[in-house]
Structures are given as structure tokens and as C-alpha cells.
Amino acid sequence: MPKIVLACSMPSSRSGSLPLLTHGMMENLFHEFGHAIHSMLGRTRYQHVTGTRCSTDYAEVPSILMEYFANDYRVLREFARHHQTNETLPEEMINRLCQSKKFGSAYEMQTQVFYSILDQVYHGNHPLDRPTVEILEEIQKQHSSIPYVPGSAWHLRFGHLVGYGAKYYSYLYSRAVASKVWHGCFAADPLRQETGEKYRREMLSHGGGKEPAVMVENMIGKRLSSEELVDALIDETKS
Incomplete structure (x- = not known):
């Protein structure tokens, strides 16, 4: 896989050369930067609803949106250079x-x-006396x-079940919204x-101080339906 070097990277203290980032690392950097600008550009009256202190359904929208920029040549050519020749x-x-990242996207x-x-x-x-493993087996067979x-219990290591508490779907929801905005x-x-x-102005500055659906509507000019969000996720699996 080709290496990506950021023009603003600081020299390595050991080798004196610029540290290299794979495309996956750079994409993750963009993702986290989306969270950062969400907080930095917040302009709410109260700090406890600024930036990422918002609805879980909306919190991942800015970060996922930045992943699109990380996969667009018009953006990458601004800083992605060969680590030896400095050529774009x-x-x-x-x-x-x-495009290779689309492999296995449907699964x-x-x-x-x-x-x-x-x-x-x-x-x-659900019945409180029913083992969670039985529920896992049933749902996995269906979906x-x-x-x-048999005998496995991987859900015990699925930390989001506790941390998110019935809101893990928000990753899919945010991805659908980010797709429509992009x-x-x-x-x-x-x-x-x-x-x-x-x-x-319309999305980053309000944090949790404004209804997410209203912010998205003001940005794209329409209220998104459930069907449009589902179609957006399906389109994400296509080349």
C-alpha cells in the first residue's frame, strides 16, 4: 500500500525523516479531526451542549463526513506526496x-x-431468565x-453494549446522514x-443546542426520510 506523508509532519527524533502515514491512518486522523472541529467551532450559549455534547445520533456525523474528504483525490492532492520524490x-x-476499501463493504x-x-x-x-447467549445465537442466525x-459468547467483549446502551445504531444513522450531506x-x-x-454555521456551531434533524435540513435543504437514509446506506456498499 502506498504511503501518505503529511506536509506538516514534524521530523522524527530518531531518524530525522518525516513519519509516514498509511491511507488508513490518515483517514482515521481525518475522522478524529471531525470531532475536533465540532468542538472547536461550537458557539453555543451553554458549554454542556457545545460540540460533541449532542445527541448520539448526531455525534458521529462530522467525523464520518471527514472520511469522505480523506477519500477524495481533489483533497488528497493538496498534501499527499511521495515520501522520496515529493511528487503528488x-x-x-x-x-x-x-475503491479497494469497498471490498467486503456489504458484509x-x-x-x-x-x-x-x-x-x-x-x-x-425479553424474559429475564433467558441466557443472553441464547438471544445472541437466535439474532445471529437471523441477521x-x-x-x-456453539459455546461462544463474544458479546461479553462487545463494550458498546454497555457504553452506548441501546444506541449502537447511531453509527449507521450518522453514516447515512453524513452520506447525504457529502x-x-x-x-x-x-x-x-x-x-x-x-x-x-448550520451544523458545527450548534452542538447539542439545536435539533439535529433541523440542522441537517438547513444544510441540505430538505428533511430526510427513513427511506432516504436506508438508501444512503445501501449506496455506501456500491462502487
């Missing part, structure tokens, strides 16, 4: 690299749906392509200043 990485190489989406359903069932109404392994506002020109200013 070829567009064909970047496009093939980004990944199915797995996230499975996890979300399992989370809902565990936190819903996963991978068969349940394709509706940024895909045509990801570096357009007017669009970025609107994004800062």
Missing part, C-alpha cells in the same frame, strides 16, 4: 486505493445492522451471514469555501 500521488492510484454493513439489532434486543423486553459458533453539498466541490462556511 497519481489520481489513478488514489482512486484504486479508495460490514450487514454486521453493523446485526450489532445494532442485538443491542436493541438486549435492552428491550448474519456468519453462523453462530453528496448533497460537498461532492461537486469539496474545497468550496461557501459550502464550508455554511457547514460551520
Whole structure:
């Protein structure tokens, strides 16, 4: 896999050379930067509802949206360079690299749906004397392509079941919203200043001080239906 070097990277203290980032590392950097600007650009009256202190359904939207920028050649060519020649990485190489990430995306989406359903069932109404392993086996048989392994209990290591408490679905919800914002506002020109200013004003500045659906509607110009969100997730599995 080709290496990505950030032009702003500081020299390594050991070798004196610039540290290299794989595309996956760089994408994760963009993801976390989305959370950072969500907080830095917050302009709410009360600090306890600023930035990422918002609805869980909305908290991952800015970070997932930044992943689209990390996979767009028009953005990458601004800083992605060959670590020896400093030449801009070829567009064909970047496009093939980004397309390769679609491999297995349908299964990944199915797995996230499975996890979300399992989370809902565990936190819903079910017989209290029924072992959680039995529930896991039943849900996995219904909603996963991978068969349940008898005697296994991997859900005991699934920390989100406790940390999120019936809200694990928010990752899928946020991904669907981010997809609509990207394709509706940024895909045509990801570096357009007017669009970025609107994004800062309509979505990033309010944190949890404004209804998420209203912020998204003000950004893309329409209220999203459940069907549109589902279609957005399905489109994410396509090349």
C-alpha cells in the first residue's frame, strides 16, 4: 500500500525523516479531526451542549463526513506526496486505493445492522431468565451471514453494549446522514469555501443546542426520510 506523508509532519527524533502515514491512518486522523472541529467551532450559549455534547445520533456525523474528504483525490492532492520524490500521488492510484476499501463493504454493513439489532434486543423486553447467549445465537442466525459458533459468547467483549446502551445504531444513522450531506453539498466541490462556511454555521456551531434533524435540513435543504437514509446506506456498499 502506498504511503501518505503529511506536509506538516514534524521530523522524527530518531531518524530525522518525516513519519509516514498509511491511507488508513490518515483517514482515521481525518475522522478524529471531525470531532475536533465540532468542538472547536461550537458557539453555543451553554458549554454542556457545545460540540460533541449532542445527541448520539448526531455525534458521529462530522467525523464520518471527514472520511469522505480523506477519500477524495481533489483533497488528497493538496498534501499527499511521495515520501522520496515529493511528487503528488497519481489520481489513478488514489482512486484504486479508495475503491479497494469497498471490498467486503456489504458484509460490514450487514454486521453493523446485526450489532445494532442485538443491542436493541438486549435492552428491550425479553424474559429475564433467558441466557443472553441464547438471544445472541437466535439474532445471529437471523441477521448474519456468519453462523453462530456453539459455546461462544463474544458479546461479553462487545463494550458498546454497555457504553452506548441501546444506541449502537447511531453509527449507521450518522453514516447515512453524513452520506447525504457529502453528496448533497460537498461532492461537486469539496474545497468550496461557501459550502464550508455554511457547514460551520448550520451544523458545527450548534452542538447539542439545536435539533439535529433541523440542522441537517438547513444544510441540505430538505428533511430526510427513513427511506432516504436506508438508501444512503445501501449506496455506501456500491462502487
